[in-house]
Amino acid sequence: MWTSSYSLVVGFYRSLWVNRAGTQDEAYDGMEELTQFFVNSTGCRDTKVVLCIIMRALFAAGGFHWVTVKGKQATPKEAPILAVAPHSSYFDVLTVVCLGGPSVVAKGETGSLPLIGKLINYTQPVYVWRDVHDSRQNTIKEIIERANSDLDWPQVLIFPEGTCTNRSCLITFKSGAFYPGVPVQPVCIRYPNKLDTVTWTWEGPGALKLLWLTLTQIHSCCEIEFLPVYKPSSEEKKDPRLFANNVRKLMAEALGVPVSNYTYDDCRLMTRAKQLKLSCAGKLVEVQKLRQHLGLMKTNREEIFINSKEFKALREESVVSYRRFTDILEVQPSDPAAPRLFKLCDKNSTGMVDIREYLLTVVVLTKNDSLSELLFYVFKVIDVEGKGHIKKVDFCTVVHRLLSLSLEECSAVFHHIDKTARGYITYDEFKDFAIKRKKFSNMFKSNGVRSKSE
Incomplete structure (x- = not known):
């Protein structure tokens, strides 16, 4: 198993190195013609498909042999935005892979992470610089533009809680994904394992310890449930917080957990x-x-x-x-x-x-x-x-x-x-x-x- 994992990692990184010139978001900042190329390029899409297959194989080698999927993923036209919750682990990257590599909303530092950062760059992400004053507004603006664009953008995947929790409840959803006022598909994640080795919160085991514990398990379970596309009412389009709260309530009922007024902040x-x-x-x-x-x-x-x-x-x-x-x-x-x-x-x-x-x-x-x-x-x-x-x-x-x-x-x-x-x-x-x-x-x-x- 370790030999196959090593081979996959090397192959994955080599593919990123060969194509890295097309993944540096800084190089395309403000360049409209290159942005359109990235969106419409068949080669880029094909490369992303290959990378998703390689990453799925890596997760399988690490114990996630299969993922139980309930429901059906909507098309970008049906739901430009995917709201995924609860966000509890860096293993949630598996969801991004299983969903075909949609564009993710992530903190800016994520793009510089070895290996994972390169993968995220291939999704044409929306980066949030949390310590930059205007970054939040710029992020909302970018999500709105993509959701309403005539270009063939991939779906935007966002974890509306904005941080990792222990999955015991759903904390307040941030409004960013709901400002565009477009249909949203709620996506629920579950890890129904006897021993929880995936939860990564601000107070608990570190990332490396969780990785080691997960790799020692023979099999790790993950479930992804696609709920029906949620189409906002006229009131919800005017009030993103109301829209976010109603989607959260729907997801909490599906997950069988309460909601909490705690926020990312x-x-x-x-x-x-x-x-x-x-x-x-x-x-x-x-x-x-x-x-x-x-x-x-x-x-x-x-x-x-x-x-x-x-x-x-x-x-x-x-x-x-x-x-x-x-x-x-x-x-x-x-x-x-x-x-x-x-x-x-x-x-x-x-x-x-x-x-x-x-x-x-x-x-x-x-x-x-x-x-x-x-x-x-x-x-x-x-x-x-x-x-x-x-x-x-x-x-x-x-x-x-x-x-x-x-x-x-x-x-x-x-x-x-x-x-x-x-x-x-x-x-x-x-x-x-x-x-x-x-x-x-x-x-x-x-x-x-x-x-x-x-």
């Missing part, structure tokens, strides 16, 4: 909080509700406090009592929501809260749409000396967790910026360094980029 916030190792990572939604009840979302009291002399005076003594906590937030101690918020942040039930950790939690909640803005405030909060700069150990910790750089890379960046060996750098110095480098420059394309001096 909630999961993204939890991921950020977990990256920073915040104790409230799994309670962010409740923290936000309590902040709203206390009026803190309107007053932005935490942001005002971070920029105040009072915050700088805290220095390293950042553990506060309940009374001091309410004084800082300028809320009434008698308000029932105040002790609940305090208790959520009191991780050891000591009657004391680390105000810096609470402020970092709020920064994640309020500044997560812009990575540059998030970094700006994280720099301020962890500047325990209040001198406008942070030391190497703090810089490496933050950049390692938020930007997924290795500690060695973080150290190299720090020393490149700190050429005079002062032992510290400022946010502005990091920004000046990062904005000139492609690896970081997308962070500063968002609106609201700030400097430390503001």
Whole structure:
């Protein structure tokens, strides 16, 4: 089995290498004539069919010997968009293969992944750059154009949940797939295995461990169910959220699972909080509700406090009592929501809260749409000396967790910026360094980029 898998992988990669000039989406950006060539080229379609066959053989070699299919896939004319849920694993790529390689909506970083990224490029994907401010609107615009185009585009496949879940419910669908107001075919995925080795969520086994566990199984089951094409009503065409919620309700009934009001954005916030190792990572939604009840979302009291002399005076003594906590937030101690918020942040039930950790939690909640803005405030909060700069150990910790750089890379960046060996750098110095480098420059394309001096 391993020999056949190796041969298939080598053959697959060689086919990608030979055809790679036709898969670089950057080369076709804004080039209408080449876009039409890609859409209408019979050679490209034939190559995609061959690649799907090879990938299906790879999955078979890895234990997915057959896939149970219920219902019938609609044609692109009948349903330009396929809404697939629940999204729970990178093994969901098998669905893309079984559906003939439709265009997928995926995060931009996916295209640079070895092997899988090349396959995705062949589907003529719509990439989403989650840290670029206009990317979401551009994605919606691209989906609308493809869904209503006279060109023979393949179907657009989207995972409307926007993130991986554990399949116990369907979280809120993002509206992007439903803005065009065209018929959508719901597609349900199931993995009815005795041992779950495929679920890949923000809190659980890593990708390599799941891959190894799956490969050790003699057979792994996967079911794909095509539901009838859902044609939106006039009200649903005007209200994409209503359209999305009704499709989600239909899919939840078919799957036999409840729906949840958690959203992709909630999961993204939890991921950020977990990256920073915040104790409230799994309670962010409740923290936000309590902040709203206390009026803190309107007053932005935490942001005002971070920029105040009072915050700088805290220095390293950042553990506060309940009374001091309410004084800082300028809320009434008698308000029932105040002790609940305090208790959520009191991780050891000591009657004391680390105000810096609470402020970092709020920064994640309020500044997560812009990575540059998030970094700006994280720099301020962890500047325990209040001198406008942070030391190497703090810089490496933050950049390692938020930007997924290795500690060695973080150290190299720090020393490149700190050429005079002062032992510290400022946010502005990091920004000046990062904005000139492609690896970081997308962070500063968002609106609201700030400097430390503001």
